[in-house]
Amino acid sequence: MIRARTLRFRMMALFVVIVAVLLASSDFAFYLLLSHSVRAQLDRQLLVAAAPVARDIAAELNSHDVSELDAPDEYFQLLDGLGHVLQRSRNLHDTDLRMALHSADLTDPLFQDFTDPQLGSLRIALIPIPLKPLLLRIGMPTRDSEQVLGNFRAMGLVLLCLSLLATAGVSALYVGRSLAPINDLTRNAAETSSRVAHADARALWTPLIVRHPADELGRLAETFNNLFVRVDRALRQLRQFVSDASHELRTPLSVLQGETELVLSMPRGTDEYQATLRVIDGELKKLTHIVEGLFTLAMADAGELRINREPLYLNEVLEDACALVEARAKARRISIRRDLAEGVSFVGDEAFLHQLFLIFLDNAIKYSSPDTQITVTLATEPGFVQVKFQDQGFGISSEHRKHVFERFYRVVQAGAVEAGSGGLGLAIAQAIASAHEGTIECQSTIGVGSLFSVILPRTVRSKSSFEDRQRATR
Numbered sequence: 001m002i003r004a005r006t007l008r009f010r011m012m013a014l015f016v017v018i019v020a021v022l023l024a025s026s027d028f029a030f031y032l033l034l035s036h037s038v039r040a041q042l043d044r045q046l047l048v049a050a051a052p053v054a055r056d057i058a059a060e061l062n063s064h065d066v067s068e069l070d071a072p073d074e075y076f077q078l079l080d081g082l083g084h085v086l087q088r089s090r091n092l093h094d095t096d097l098r099m100a101l102h103s104a105d106l107t108d109p110l111f112q113d114f115t116d117p118q119l120g121s122l123r124i125a126l127i128p129i130p131l132k133p134l135l136l137r138i139g140m141p142t143r144d145s146e147q148v149l150g151n152f153r154a155m156g157l158v159l160l161c162l163s164l165l166a167t168a169g170v171s172a173l174y175v176g177r178s179l180a181p182i183n184d185l186t187r188n189a190a191e192t193s194s195r196v197a198h199a200d201a202r203a204l205w206t207p208l209i210v211r212h213p214a215d216e217l218g219r220l221a222e223t224f225n226n227l228f229v230r231v232d233r234a235l236r237q238l239r240q241f242v243s244d245a246s247h248e249l250r251t252p253l254s255v256l257q258g259e260t261e262l263v264l265s266m267p268r269g270t271d272e273y274q275a276t277l278r279v280i281d282g283e284l285k286k287l288t289h290i291v292e293g294l295f296t297l298a299m300a301d302a303g304e305l306r307i308n309r310e311p312l313y314l315n316e317v318l319e320d321a322c323a324l325v326e327a328r329a330k331a332r333r334i335s336i337r338r339d340l341a342e343g344v345s346f347v348g349d350e351a352f353l354h355q356l357f358l359i360f361l362d363n364a365i366k367y368s369s370p371d372t373q374i375t376v377t378l379a380t381e382p383g384f385v386q387v388k389f390q391d392q393g394f395g396i397s398s399e400h401r402k403h404v405f406e407r408f409y410r411v412v413q414a415g416a417v418e419a420g421s422g423g424l425g426l427a428i429a430q431a432i433a434s435a436h437e438g439t440i441e442c443q444s445t446i447g448v449g450s451l452f453s454v455i456l457p458r459t460v461r462s463k464s465s466f467e468d469r470q471r472a473t474r
């Protein structure tokens with residue numbers, strides 16, 4: 001906050017200084033122009049006042065007696081070629097209008113300032129009389145023009161101060177409003193940092209109010225809002241994932257602990273040890289399954305799910321997966337019907353695809369009643385292949401359907417065989433399909449059954465690479 005304030009004052013001071021320099025220099029230039037034109041105007045007045053007198057002297061010296069002149073604020077002197085005063089107007093009394101410069105062979109009028117203790121400041125013109133060795137000197141007070149210039153100076157100063165005050169006010173308002181989003185951003189960032197430090201469960205980021213979405217600061221605020229919404233979501237997912245994972249691991253671990261404690265509490269017979277070891281083995285398999293699943297998902301999240309792009313026949317991989325679950329399905333009197341297109345070449349990771357198909361087959365067996373059928377279909381379409389797993393099982397309600405691909409999401413199904421993956425199966429299937437740039441669709445009706453369709457885009461490979469591989473495997 002202190003920094004923002006300092007920046008605000010610095011920006012204000014900069015505005016005020018710039019405006020002060022600009023206004024002062026334009027005022028000064030205007031003042032110079034005005035004083036020059038006021039002076040030129042006074043010089044013109046001197047010439048106008050002197051013209052009839054000079055004309056008369058030029059016509060006839062004695063016809064006009066300069067010493068007779070007595071006009072207010074107009075002082076005259078007639079000089080000879082050496083600068084000696086021949087006549088002076090009556091209002092001059094004994095005062096002499098002296099000039100630093102004068103010359104007998106003057107052709108143009110000469111102007112100078114002069115200050116006299118009695119007459120005050122005067123502007124003087126020395127005008128040569130045409131065709132005569134005489135000079136007419138005329139003086140007029142500069143009082144009026146000084147007053148105009150003085151008024152201008154005073155007004156300029158007042159206006160300058162008022163303009164600077166207005167600039168300071170406007171800039172304070174403008175800079176304050178401009179910096180407001182940055183202040184909000186700083187405050188939010190500080191709150192976020194404190195929430196992270198104190199593991200506060202509230203939303204990480206209080207969205208900034210974007211007043212002007214089109215300007216730079218508005219875009220910055222929106223970018224931060226979007227960024228933190230994502231970070232917040234990712235953090236929540238991570239927390240949820242860690243808590244779900246520890247919850248899932250806790251159950252088999254406590255079973256293991258209970259079983260071992262029980263069996264060790266007193267000497268047992270071989271049968272009892274064997275029975276306990278079977279339970280332990282089952283729980284260890286579950287643990288391994290969960291840990292492997294978590295590892296696959298963690299790799300997928302980090303974008304490090306290494307997919308081997310190798311040429312394979314998808315119908316073969318699917319056939320292998322069906323064969324693997326056949327016995328388990330038979331044990332539950334569930335038949336698996338295959339409708340697989342032949343020689344469906346594909347480029348992908350055989351092990352992962354095998355795992356993908358097993359997940360759907362496993363689920364179809366787990367969530368179906370005995371004496372039902374699972375239909376596996378493999379069809380090729382232009383540019384992609386479609387694998388369908390249709391069962392006549394319990395089905396999934398629409399409320400749960402949108403969540404079944406989430407990690408650890410499970411729907412408790414009456415009659416279902418105990419789950420092995422602990423709610424990770426479909427999340428892993430999704431990760432594997434995505435790694436192959438594929439998608440999964442789910443349709444389901446409660447009491448009728450479910451249909452999972454995997455759509456995998458086909459990468460075209462030369463036929464020979466498949467034939468080479470086929471020859472090598474034979």
Ligand code: ADP
Nearest residue numbers: 363364367404410411419421422423424425426
């Ligand atoms: P798990 O099977 O270990 O519970 P999954 O991620 O594979 O985990 O499945 C999530 C949930 O989706 C299951 O708990 C189940 O309720 C539902 N489900 C998945 N496949 C089917 C299916 N074929 N029929 C009915 N429900 C299913």
